[in-house]
Amino acid sequence: MSNAVAEKKKPGFAAGAANYLDERVGAGGILKEFGRKVFPDHWSFMLGEVALYSFVVLLLSGTFLTFFYQPSMEFVIYDGSYGPLKGTEMSIAYASSLDISFDVRGGLLMRQVHHWSALLFVAASGLHMLRVFFTGAFRKPREINWLVGFMLFVLGMAAGFTGYSLPDDLLSGNGLRIIDGMIKGIPVIGAYGSSLLFGGEFPGEYIVARLYGLHILLVPALILIFIAIHLFMVVIHKHTHYSGPGRTDSNVVGYPLMPVYVAKAGGFFFIVFGVIMLISATFTINPIWNYGPYDPSPVSAGTQPDWYIGWLDGALRLAPSHWEFVAFGGTWSMNILIPMIVGIGFLVIVAAYPFIEAWVTQDKREHHVLDRPRNAPTRTGIGAAGVTFYAVLWAGAATDLIATNFKVSLNQVLTSMQILLIVGPIVAYIITKRACLALQRKDREIVLHGRETGRIVRLPHGEYLEVHEPLGEFEQWKLIDFKDYQPTLARPNSKGKITINARIRAAVSRIYFEDRIIPVTQTELDAARHDHPEAIEAPVEQEAKQITQ
Amino acid sequence: MSDKKLVKASSAEVEHEYSGGLAVVAPDAVKNPGLEPHRLRMTDKSVKHEKAAARQVSYMFFASVVGSVFAMWAYFAFPITEDLATVRANTLYLGLGLTLGLMGIGIGAVHWAKTLMPDAEVSEDRHPARGSEEVRAKAVEIIKLANSESGFSRRKLIRRSMYGALAFFPLPAVILFGDLGPNPGDTLRHTMWKKGTRLALDPTGVPIKAADITLGSVFHVIPEGLAELKKHKLEEKAKAAVLLIRLNPADLIESEERKTWSYDGIVAYSKICTHVGCPVALYEQLTHNLLCPCHQSTFDVTDACKVVFGPAARPLPQLPITVDAEGYLIAQSDFTEPVGPSFWER
Numbered sequence: 001m002s003n004a005v006a007e008k009k010k011p012g013f014a015a016g017a018a019n020y021l022d023e024r025v026g027a028g029g030i031l032k033e034f035g036r037k038v039f040p041d042h043w044s045f046m047l048g049e050v051a052l053y054s055f056v057v058l059l060l061s062g063t064f065l066t067f068f069y070q071p072s073m074e075f076v077i078y079d080g081s082y083g084p085l086k087g088t089e090m091s092i093a094y095a096s097s098l099d100i101s102f103d104v105r106g107g108l109l110m111r112q113v114h115h116w117s118a119l120l121f122v123a124a125s126g127l128h129m130l131r132v133f134f135t136g137a138f139r140k141p142r143e144i145n146w147l148v149g150f151m152l153f154v155l156g157m158a159a160g161f162t163g164y165s166l167p168d169d170l171l172s173g174n175g176l177r178i179i180d181g182m183i184k185g186i187p188v189i190g191a192y193g194s195s196l197l198f199g200g201e202f203p204g205e206y207i208v209a210r211l212y213g214l215h216i217l218l219v220p221a222l223i224l225i226f227i228a229i230h231l232f233m234v235v236i237h238k239h240t241h242y243s244g245p246g247r248t249d250s251n252v253v254g255y256p257l258m259p260v261y262v263a264k265a266g267g268f269f270f271i272v273f274g275v276i277m278l279i280s281a282t283f284t285i286n287p288i289w290n291y292g293p294y295d296p297s298p299v300s301a302g303t304q305p306d307w308y309i310g311w312l313d314g315a316l317r318l319a320p321s322h323w324e325f326v327a328f329g330g331t332w333s334m335n336i337l338i339p340m341i342v343g344i345g346f347l348v349i350v351a352a353y354p355f356i357e358a359w360v361t362q363d364k365r366e367h368h369v370l371d372r373p374r375n376a377p378t379r380t381g382i383g384a385a386g387v388t389f390y391a392v393l394w395a396g397a398a399t400d401l402i403a404t405n406f407k408v409s410l411n412q413v414l415t416s417m418q419i420l421l422i423v424g425p426i427v428a429y430i431i432t433k434r435a436c437l438a439l440q441r442k443d444r445e446i447v448l449h450g451r452e453t454g455r456i457v458r459l460p461h462g463e464y465l466e467v468h469e470p471l472g473e474f475e476q477w478k479l480i481d482f483k484d485y486q487p488t489l490a491r492p493n494s495k496g497k498i499t500i501n502a503r504i505r506a507a508v509s510r511i512y513f514e515d516r517i518i519p520v521t522q523t524e525l526d527a528a529r530h531d532h533p534e535a536i537e538a539p540v541e542q543e544a545k546q547i548t549q
Numbered sequence: 550m551s552d553k554k555l556v557k558a559s560s561a562e563v564e565h566e567y568s569g570g571l572a573v574v575a576p577d578a579v580k581n582p583g584l585e586p587h588r589l590r591m592t593d594k595s596v597k598h599e600k601a602a603a604r605q606v607s608y609m610f611f612a613s614v615v616g617s618v619f620a621m622w623a624y625f626a627f628p629i630t631e632d633l634a635t636v637r638a639n640t641l642y643l644g645l646g647l648t649l650g651l652m653g654i655g656i657g658a659v660h661w662a663k664t665l666m667p668d669a670e671v672s673e674d675r676h677p678a679r680g681s682e683e684v685r686a687k688a689v690e691i692i693k694l695a696n697s698e699s700g701f702s703r704r705k706l707i708r709r710s711m712y713g714a715l716a717f718f719p720l721p722a723v724i725l726f727g728d729l730g731p732n733p734g735d736t737l738r739h740t741m742w743k744k745g746t747r748l749a750l751d752p753t754g755v756p757i758k759a760a761d762i763t764l765g766s767v768f769h770v771i772p773e774g775l776a777e778l779k780k781h782k783l784e785e786k787a788k789a790a791v792l793l794i795r796l797n798p799a800d801l802i803e804s805e806e807r808k809t810w811s812y813d814g815i816v817a818y819s820k821i822c823t824h825v826g827c828p829v830a831l832y833e834q835l836t837h838n839l840l841c842p843c844h845q846s847t848f849d850v851t852d853a854c855k856v857v858f859g860p861a862a863r864p865l866p867q868l869p870i871t872v873d874a875e876g877y878l879i880a881q882s883d884f885t886e887p888v889g890p891s892f893w894e895r
Contacts, residue, residue, distance in 0.1 A: 181825025267658025281644020362570025
């Protein structure tokens with residue numbers, strides 16, 4: 001009887017809409033496939049989300065700005081609300097940027113939202129990349145997605161720089177002047193390249209409109225496409241998860257998309273947007289009205305690019321004098337070329353790293369359980385070296401501010417930076433790798449001997465012992481579960497020849513895996529639990545001569 | 550604990566075994582203990598907590614409504630006038646309202662998920678990216694079929710001519726960008742300075758008399774007539790900007806040929822850095838050094854503006870100057886070398 005009533009009941013709006021969509025686009029199948037898809041939970045997985053959401057905020061705030069901004073370098077006499085610049089001759093681009101700030105309600109807020117979210121987008125992308133690097137999330141099958149993410153990082157910098165130049169203020173104009181100088185420094189084609197970019201002599205009348213086209217159409221379209229590919233591959237691979245009980249390379253443990261992740265990730269978008277809004281409402285960014293319109297003659301001391309361009313500016317500053325020479329009928333501006341090569345070379349190494357490591361390990365398995373950074377000491381050391389290298393270049397862009405704020409000699413700051421650029425990464429590599437190995441030893445110690453309780457007991461024969469509390473089965477798993485690799489020897493191939501490739505690989509594999517800590521085995525664990533805990537030997541580090549593979 | 554106990558690691562899938570390369574694993578490796586038993590939250594255990602959490606979530610959503618309404622009110626309540634403080638008030642209150650509108654939704658939704666939605670972790674199987682042998686065989690079959698039907702491998706002439714066509718078709722697109730800018734020609738070698746051009750103050754364009762320049766002072770200079778230019782003012786200024794400094798003639802180290810380029814200790818140098826073109830605007834009177842604020846290239850004014858520090862390689866070009874009959878400073882000629890950043894043909 002009740003069934004009959006239920007059948008007669010008219011379906012509600014939601015059910016009707018669902019039916020409509022299913023019969024037209026097969027929404028039911030899509031939902032069945034993806035609705036309960038499992039996502040693992042970890043705070044570090046939110047870094048990529050922050051980048052994604054700040055991009056959405058960029059699109060929203062950027063669209064608002066396009067309604068008011070005019071990308072023209074024609075000159076006008078300013079007659080807006082900002083008193084100090086009244087009557088000043090300036091480009092329409094700069095005047096319209098001032099109008100957005102001083103004559104449009106909420107305009108300054110939107111400009112600041114746009115600028116802050118741009119800074120956050122690049123920062124979050126960078127941190128997300130570091131997370132992926134240090135946890136080994138780039139390993140098979142995600143190498144291609146690493147490249148896609150890398151492209152997004154580079155495009156983020158491009159979007160940032162093209163946008164930074166649009167207000168045509170004194171600071172951004174100086175940034176363009178530096179780009180002009182760098183392009184002119186390229187052998188053979190430099191002067192032509194600059195003329196093509198600027199439509200004649202610097203600054204010309206075209207560059208703002210050209211950058212505007214790139215900034216609001218080409219670059220964001222590319223970013224959108226790459227984001228789509230990036231997320232599509234995340235769905236295909238399913239998200240990685242950290243080591244933990246029940247987590248393996250053939251499963252994914254976490255919460256279902258509907259309802260938990262829809263609520264968490266959806267809510268997180270609003271939180272990211274809200275935080276950007278809060279910062280923009282309360283902190284000024286890029287006060288272009290203080291700089292004045294672009295003029296090639298004045299410049300203020302302590303000029304700084306936006307943070308993500310700093311490392312390239314630092315590279316320019318750290319180049320020593322007198323690197324320019326004349327040969328083969330032209331001027332070689334090595335003081336500009338070398339920093340450019342260093343910058344591009346660094347990016348190429350970043351992009352290529354997953355392939356380098358895969359070549360060393362020859363590991364063809366799929367990896368879905370993330371490494372704790374300590375469990376891949378060499379990779380973590382390399383990462384620390386890379387971070388140090390970047391950080392020194394970045395600090396290099398602030399040599400003048402360091403010198404004036406700390407009242408030290410500018411020359412000494414610069415020389416120290418030059419030395420640090422070479423020495424810093426090496427030291428960082430060694431310290432980090434050793435720290436990782438020490439942490440692994442500590443993990444081993446804790447698994448075998450338990451956690452220190454701080455309780456001291458006195459045995460009948462007078463000996464004092466600290467009681468160690470063994471870890472639970474679930475708790476210790478995280479400390480045991482990691483991949484172990486052995487260095488290889490250069491072996492002859494099927495023709496009986498030892499190739500150069502094999503030799504190099506053997507040498508590199510020794511650098512990677514010569515010093516390593518072996519995961520605790522069940523036998524060791526049993527011995528430690530059933531015998532006297534204090535009788536267990538300290539962990540053994542592998543010696544090179546023991547290679548038996 | 551010797552390596553002999555370790556065996557090569559690999560992953561055995563149903564259909565395909567992947568090599569672990571250099572990976573090794575102990576035969577007595579510890580087994581994964583499986584998922585940890587789920588622990589209940591307070592909101593799972595107590596109705597009181599559950600109801601409290603539900604209330605908190607709805608408060609957040611209400612707060613969001615309040616924030617959004619406040620933002621709309623603030624748009625009208627804090628208009629912008631010529632008083633700069635109104636810009637700050639408009640930005641602040643509009644922004645704070647929007648913040649509350651956004652954060653209320655965000656925090657509410659996350660709180661809902663964390664306290665009221667199930668928090669027991671679930672496990673889902675992964676499948677290797679690689680297709681099954683059957684699927685792969687089918688894919689190969691399709692490619693072979695497409696190949697035989699089109700004759701792609703067989704018809705060499707078609708294939709190669711197509712490669713040729715594909716290689717050539719983007720080239721016109723590259724050429725199409727040719728008119729982005731003119732051939733630079735010798736524009737980079739010349740500036741507005743000519744024989745007899747008066748040195749004028751930047752930005753007013755008032756000519757400067759040699760007598761007006763006191764010892765140790767610095768003037769930012771443009772050629773007379775630049776301020777009145779209707780076209781290409783910035784382009785000309787980007788090349789012609791000059792710094793004028795009066796030194797004690799005894800401090801000057803001048804080569805024979807440049808002895809006549811200064812006037813009574815007054816020297817004029819290009820203001821455009823020879824590194825990447827920033828204006829070299831900072832003068833240190835004590836050391837007679839000019840410092841570029843962009844990349845800290847430092848030039849010694851007493852010694853032909855040679856580079857004493859920083860990434861620049863060449864001295865700042867000197868503008869030969871003298872005075873005219875009325876006592877105004879004038880240029881003897883244009884710069885004798887290109888100003889600004891280095892380029893190939895310079």
